Amino acid sequence: MDLQQELKHWATRVEHNLGLYLVRETCIEPRLIDAMRYALLSGGKRVRPALVYMSCKLCGGTPEQADRAAAAIEAIHSYSLVHDDLPAMDDDELRRGRPTCHIAFDEATAILAGDALQCFAFELLSNAGADIEPGRALQLVSILARASGAHGMVMGQAFDLAHVGDRLTLSQLQAMHTFKTGRLITASVMLGASAAGCNDSELLKALQRYGDAIGLAFQVKDDLLDIEGDTATLGKPQGSDQAQNKPTYPSLLGIDGARSKLSQLHAEALDALKPFGIAASALANLAQYIVTRDH
Amino acid sequence: MDLQQELKHWATRVEHNLGLYLVRETCIEPRLIDAMRYALLSGGKRVRPALVYMSCKLCGGTPEQADRAAAAIEAIHSYSLVHDDLPAMDDDELRRGRPTCHIAFDEATAILAGDALQCFAFELLSNAGADIEPGRALQLVSILARASGAHGMVMGQAFDLAHVGDRLTLSQLQAMHTFKTGRLITASVMLGASAAGCNDSELLKALQRYGDAIGLAFQVKDDLLDIEGDTATLGKPQGSDQAQNKPTYPSLLGIDGARSKLSQLHAEALDALKPFGIAASALANLAQYIVTRDH
Numbered sequence: 001m002d003l004q005q006e007l008k009h010w011a012t013r014v015e016h017n018l019g020l021y022l023v024r025e026t027c028i029e030p031r032l033i034d035a036m037r038y039a040l041l042s043g044g045k046r047v048r049p050a051l052v053y054m055s056c057k058l059c060g061g062t063p064e065q066a067d068r069a070a071a072a073i074e075a076i077h078s079y080s081l082v083h084d085d086l087p088a089m090d091d092d093e094l095r096r097g098r099p100t101c102h103i104a105f106d107e108a109t110a111i112l113a114g115d116a117l118q119c120f121a122f123e124l125l126s127n128a129g130a131d132i133e134p135g136r137a138l139q140l141v142s143i144l145a146r147a148s149g150a151h152g153m154v155m156g157q158a159f160d161l162a163h164v165g166d167r168l169t170l171s172q173l174q175a176m177h178t179f180k181t182g183r184l185i186t187a188s189v190m191l192g193a194s195a196a197g198c199n200d201s202e203l204l205k206a207l208q209r210y211g212d213a214i215g216l217a218f219q220v221k222d223d224l225l226d227i228e229g230d231t232a233t234l235g236k237p238q239g240s241d242q243a244q245n246k247p248t249y250p251s252l253l254g255i256d257g258a259r260s261k262l263s264q265l266h267a268e269a270l271d272a273l274k275p276f277g278i279a280a281s282a283l284a285n286l287a288q289y290i291v292t293r294d295h
Numbered sequence: 296m297d298l299q300q301e302l303k304h305w306a307t308r309v310e311h312n313l314g315l316y317l318v319r320e321t322c323i324e325p326r327l328i329d330a331m332r333y334a335l336l337s338g339g340k341r342v343r344p345a346l347v348y349m350s351c352k353l354c355g356g357t358p359e360q361a362d363r364a365a366a367a368i369e370a371i372h373s374y375s376l377v378h379d380d381l382p383a384m385d386d387d388e389l390r391r392g393r394p395t396c397h398i399a400f401d402e403a404t405a406i407l408a409g410d411a412l413q414c415f416a417f418e419l420l421s422n423a424g425a426d427i428e429p430g431r432a433l434q435l436v437s438i439l440a441r442a443s444g445a446h447g448m449v450m451g452q453a454f455d456l457a458h459v460g461d462r463l464t465l466s467q468l469q470a471m472h473t474f475k476t477g478r479l480i481t482a483s484v485m486l487g488a489s490a491a492g493c494n495d496s497e498l499l500k501a502l503q504r505y506g507d508a509i510g511l512a513f514q515v516k517d518d519l520l521d522i523e524g525d526t527a528t529l530g531k532p533q534g535s536d537q538a539q540n541k542p543t544y545p546s547l548l549g550i551d552g553a554r555s556k557l558s559q560l561h562a563e564a565l566d567a568l569k570p571f572g573i574a575a576s577a578l579a580n581l582a583q584y585i586v587t588r589d590h
Contacts, residue, residue: 022445028454028471028474029450029457031457032445032449032453033445036445079410083406088406106383111406112378112453112456115374115413115444115449116445118410119413119440119445119447119449120440122417122436122440123437126437126440134429135429135430137433138421138423138429138432138433138436141421142418144417145414145417145421146418148414149411149415150322150331150414150415154410154411155323155411157407158324158326158403158407159324161407162326172323176323
């Protein structure tokens with residue numbers, strides 16, 4: 001399987017599972033579930049679940065062991081998008097070419113659907129079933145909670161909103177992205193390893209280094225695409241960061257500096273995978289994809 | 296200890312713990328933590344944590360075993376209040392005599408603080424430490440998640456918002472309250488029992504029956520206080536439910552009918568405690584307090 005086929009394979013699997021897990025029956029307010037499903041099942045590349053599956057496989061685990069963690073990380077990611085799009089936050093009306101949740105439903109429903117999606121993620125992990133032993137499942141809860149909350153993703157979002165229009169230093173920009181998007185990407189890799197039962201601290205450290213590197217690379221590439229990309233391919237107006245005066249890697253490092261940063265992070269990710277040898281080729285291909293994608 | 300002393304004792308304990316657990320240091324956006332602490336540490340009777348401690352003690356557990364579950368349930372309750380108060384939801388500017396979180400801070404911060412508080416609850420349970428074995432801690436996550444999410448509290452809130460101004464049947468009203476507030480109250484009792492390691496299905500069933508009864512009794516009493524209570528004692532305008540045309544037990548059953556429902560639920564709660572005998576006197580006193588309180 002090449003990377004695109006593999007991404008498609010895991011995306012299909014996690015979407016199928018999400019549809020099964022999120023039951024609409026016997027519920028006094030089905031519209032809430034509809035809004036959750038609308039947010040969850042709206043496409044997207046499902047990079048985070050793919051990372052869970054790939055990392056789990058790399059550590060000798062089965063797809064079944066990764067299923068709930070893959071669904072849970074996507075539920076957290078989806079809830080964060082629903083809340084980020086709200087009028088009081090980024091106030092976006094479109095997401096992946098469709099009306100955002102609060103436009104398609106209403107603001108109160110979007111807030112509640114986001115709340116319920118976050119809860120759903122932890123509920124999934126707490127019912128890991130026979131494939132994962134309880135101590136391991138509890139570790140999944142811990143990894144996901146630490147990456148998502150007040151010392152993770154939500155903190156990054158709060159920092160971002162508090163600094164709209166401010167000029168950030170490079171270390172501030174890096175800290176913001178590390179929290180806002182990086183923690184969840186690293187958590188995807190760690191969830192997969194943990195679901196597989198990996199206890200080797202050297203390998204876990206290597207996977208964490210890989211996750212941290214591709215998380216930041218993803219953001220640097222996003223910033224570069226905003227300048228170099230094509231509006232039609234991007235699905236959002238090219239140059240919108242600059243127009244909104246958002247702090248970006250190119251604005252702080254110049255375009256060449258940002259490109260060099262991207263190469264450096266790519267090399268770091270590949271170097272981190274060395275202990276795994278050829279077995280890590282899927283993760284290596286994913287790193288390659290992140291730095292070369294055109295949207 | 297009489298009940299008021301006991302409530303005060305557990306409230307002091309959970310507040311002390313919450314202050315310790317929610318660390319402000321080494322954080323890039325301390326205002327988020329400030330908003331979380333503002334919402335969490337704003338007083339209130341802390342009935343849910345008290346239920347966790349009392350139920351844990353009744354099942355032979357230690358306060359240490361109940362600490363994290365007590366803090367977690369209060370974090371979930373606090374997050375739900377912060378989000379319920381938002382302009383797109385109930386649009387309240389005051390809570391317990393203080394500005395609501397989005398007034399004291401801002402709307403985006405209130406959304407994020409609520410999100411982070413929910414996550415914090417699950418993080419607390421996932422780090423249960425030496426007092427609780429992992430399988431048991433995972434069960435706490437499961438109980439809390441099922442009670443809080445799309446098939447629990449959030450569902451009840453969604454139903455409530457969808458039916459503002461509608462005339463509800465008694466069974467709809469009861470279902471709404473069962474989800475919106477009841478599930479979390481029953482979960483408090485079940486968390487305490489589970490944290491203590493209780494495996495006796497008869498006792499667990501009895502505690503669930505007790506929790507369900509006091510959860511509904513709490514709401515019936517709230518509705519009655521809105522008609523019979525004194526504005527100064529209530530801390531909110533007497534008659535505000537009627538003025539807002541909210542569906543209530545008295546509006547569906549009449550005042551006498553609602554009082555009789557309250558007595559019936561009180562009797563049910565006491566009956567459920569019978570298997571525990573005199574050991575359950577604290578929980579019996581709490582049921583008594585719920586049906587006789589004046590605010």
